[in-house]
Amino acid sequence: MPGVPSNKACERCKKRHLKCDEARPNCQRCVNAGVECPGYVQTRKFIDQGATIRRRYAPYQEHHPRSGAHKENDVLAANPIQEQMPVDQYGNDLQTITPVTEVHRDEGRDSDASQGAQGTPDASRQGVVQDPQIQTGMAIMPSRPAVNIPNIDQTILNTGFSPAGQELNARNLLENPNLPTSGSSHPSNTPDTDFSQTHRDPSSEMHETSETRNDEEGFSDVFSELMTGTEHEVAFLTRYFSEYLGPWLDLSDSSKFFAVYAPIRALNKYFLKYSMAALAAKHLGKMKGQKPAAGGIFTSPATMEIYPNAAQTDWTLKGANYYYLAFAYMRHSITVSYAAPSSSAILESPIEMVNGYLSQQPGFARMDISDADTFLRDVEGLLATCVILTVYRLLDVPGDDWQTHLAGIESLFDLLLQLHTTSPALPPTFSQGERAAFWNFARQDYLASYSNRIPTHFKHSNLSLWKTAGIRVNELEPPDETLRLTHEDLAANTLTWLMNKMVNFLADYRRSQLAQWTESDEHAQPSTTTWLNLCFEFQSWFEKIPETFRPSLRIERPRDMSNLSEISYLPFPEIFFSLTSCTAAMQHYHFGRLGLLLNRPPDVMSAPGTAFDRLASLREVTKEVDYRCREICGIALSRPHGEVRIYMVPLLFAVGQCLETPETRQVIVDLLRGVEADLGWVTRSTVEKLQEVWSQQS
Known part of the structure; x- marks a missing residue:
């Protein structure tokens, strides 16, 4: 098969890792240096050993084929091997230059063709790094030369994954119980990545052929896979989780367990480290590799904030890889205690797995203080992993399907409660990490049940x-x-308990209505007394909250700044709270009152007697419904932080069903679409359901 032509830089510039202007007969750098230009050599590099890379990552590609690939065998990569470098025709010793491997995709080539011969390494191949059309990850050098694209350290392509080169293979973890389950922040023999300047020289740009694009795509794919599990990638994803996704899980936790403590606990817990990497990678896939806008302006970002070819990386595949790695390490870390690993273990949910583990553990009262401390840290790590992996699943799942992913949470925390119970006289108390996990599950629980x-x-x-x-x-x-x-x-946590009561009231009310329609007496209808007691509890909560739950800014008629040529106003106010937890709490408070208002049980004794009394009562209900909807939308229009917006989707769906005008309905659609565009949280199905409801009402 044809080879891939090399760059035309002169041999002296290649050896010195300098930018060559490729002038004929002598390049300008050699002329300026007063030395004889050694000239230009054209060589071709052939593809070799693609099957080696494919076999190494086979467990992850079987069920998650890379996007853009025509078939499974299309992804061919070269396995870099350190070779003895020859001496070129000018007598220059090329031993210090690492050979550059390339990948070429050929749709008509079968899998056996990947075992073709490899061309002799030559220094002229080093010129590939100077082509501005070829992006990051397509050249490997032993040092940091002055080139125009990021330079990747040669060691990143070595098979140095630890432990024993098997750390990134989830299948090996399920089959081999002897692998370690904890360690440092990253294995010491895992290579790091080195980057240099990323500026491109416009003067050197040339027409990009289809062959060059194929080569670039192939190099990016191989580079992306070989970065999996490296120190740089794990650091990049962990920081991404800590800065952007951790706050989602710390909505009512001012101690910031997930954003602050979880990354520290992950230093010696692989399952926690890889669960954070999985969620971060999947979210990056939703965001097309673009980090959300946050913070100030950085003239020189840190290395761990940069990822080469982020926009072209298959983050969804990486997220799936890290998910199964976290699951496998989690399974391996607890199977010693209660079960042997099995090939079907991957089908078990993390919550069920931890349930089985805790059911076999003695209580804290039976442990020594040091053992109890260690065990509590392990439990917190397992619970944090359960929360993160659950959010990984909920990220692209409609609210109607959340309930199945939360199965087992009550039995899980009941087991924890039993482990903490030491004596009837001393009430048990959850630790910081246990509380953080509980309130995340509790919040997801009532939103899933409401849907x-x-x-x-x-x-x-x-x-x-x-x-x-x-x-x-x-x-x-x-x-x-x-x-x-x-x-x-x-x-905020007390309100979560009240919302739980309200949602269960709605479930009972719905069951009673179904029983009436089917003429069944199996379920009694909730009484007006129950409804009144719930309303009283919500009102009592509102009267006793701190002053931080009051909005610090409010604009009743905000101007529509998207159309400056005309003076128009938004149909809802904008309401801003200084604290994120207070923002979410007040929005959900109005949502709870709205749910109770629309589901009041009929009471013959207290119902209005005349038709005019009933009409006046309906007008009062309509007025309060309008007020609650305005408050919910007003808080949403102030564009609060992401941890508030991802949990407002069911609220906006409920409000949307109460609105009638096209203008107000469009605001709801824009808010829902903005959540998915800005945060990657799926709202497409919610918008479609709302539009279907509106079409039926018209």
């Missing part, structure tokens, strides 16, 4: 569990000072 109008996994009547998580169900109870919760965290 389906079914009971929550966490029962609001399980008061011992909610108290252990850190709230006061009874106002007469003294606050637990050992928890060190802020007033904002305590109020």
Whole structure:
């Protein structure tokens, strides 16, 4: 098959890693240096050993084919091997130059063709790095030469994945229980990546042929795969998680367990480290490799903030790889205690896995203090991994399908509650990491249940569990000072419990309606007393919240700045809160009141007697519905932080069903689409459902 032509830089510039102007007969650099230009040599490099790379990553490509590939065998890569370099025709010793490997995609070539002969390495191939049309990751050098594209250290392509070159193989972890489960922030023998300047020289740009584009795509693919698990990539993804995704999970946790503590705990827990990398990689795939706008202006970003070819990297595939790595390490770390690994273990959910592990553990009272401390750290790491891997699944799942991914959460925390119970006289208390996991699951639980109008996994009547998580169900109870919760965290978490009660009330109300339609007496209808008690609890919560739950800015009639030629105003206000937890809490508070308002049980005794009384009552309901909808949309229009916006999707769906004018409905659509565009959180199905509802109403 034909080879790939090399760059035409002179031999002296290649050896010195300098930019050559390729002038004839002598390049200008050699003329300026007063030396004889050695001239130009044209060589061709043939493809070799693609099957080696393909076999090494086969477990990950079988179920996740790379986007853009025509068939599974299209991804062919070369396995770099350090060779003895020859002496060129001018007597220059080429031993210090590392050979450059290339990948060429040929749709008509079968898998055996990847074992073709390899051409003799020559220094002229080093000129590839000076072609501005070829992007990052397409050349490998032993040092940091002054070139115009990022330079990748040669060692990044070595098979130095640890432990024993098997760290990144989830299948090996499930089959080999002898691999380690913890270590440093990254294995010491895993190579790092070195980068230099990324500026391109416009004067050297030339027409890019289809062959060059194929070569570039192939090099990017191989580079992307070989970066998996390296120190630089894991650092890049961990920092991305800490800065952008960790706050999603710390909505009502001012101690920032997921953004601050989880990355530190991941230093010696592979399953936690790779779970963060999985979520970060999947989110980057949603964002097309672009990091969300945040922070200030950086003239020189840190190395761990940069990833070469980020926009061309298959982050979805990387996220799947890291997901199964986290799952495999998690499985391996706990199977020693209660089960042997099996090939079907990957089908088990992380929540079910930890459930099985905790069911076999003795209580904290039976452990030594040091053992209990170590065990608690392990439990916190496992719970954090469960939360992160669950969010990984929920990231592109509609709210109607959340419920199945949360199965087992109540039994999980009931087991934890039993482990913490030492004596009836001493109430148990969850640790910081356990509380952080609990409130994440509790928030996802009631939102998932609302979407389906079914009971929550966490029962609001399980008061011992909610108290252990850190709230006061009874106002007469003294606050637990050992928890060190802020007033904002305590109020936000208490509202989560109230929302749980409200959603279960709606589920009971729906079941009673279904029973009436089917003329069945199996389920009693919720009474007006229950509804009134819930309204009273919501009102009591509102009256006792700190002043930080008041908006610091409010514009009643904000001007539509998207159309400056005409003076027009938005149909909703803009409401801004200084604290993110307070923003979310107030939005969900209005959502809870709206849900109760629209689902009041009929009461014959207290119902208005005349037709005019009923009409006046309906007008009052309509007025309050309009007020709650305006408050929810006003908070959304102020563009709060991502951790607020991802959880407002069910709220906007409910509000959208209450709106009638095209103008207000378009605002809801824009808000929902903005969540997916800015944060990668799926809202497409919600918009389609809303539009279907509106078409039926018209």
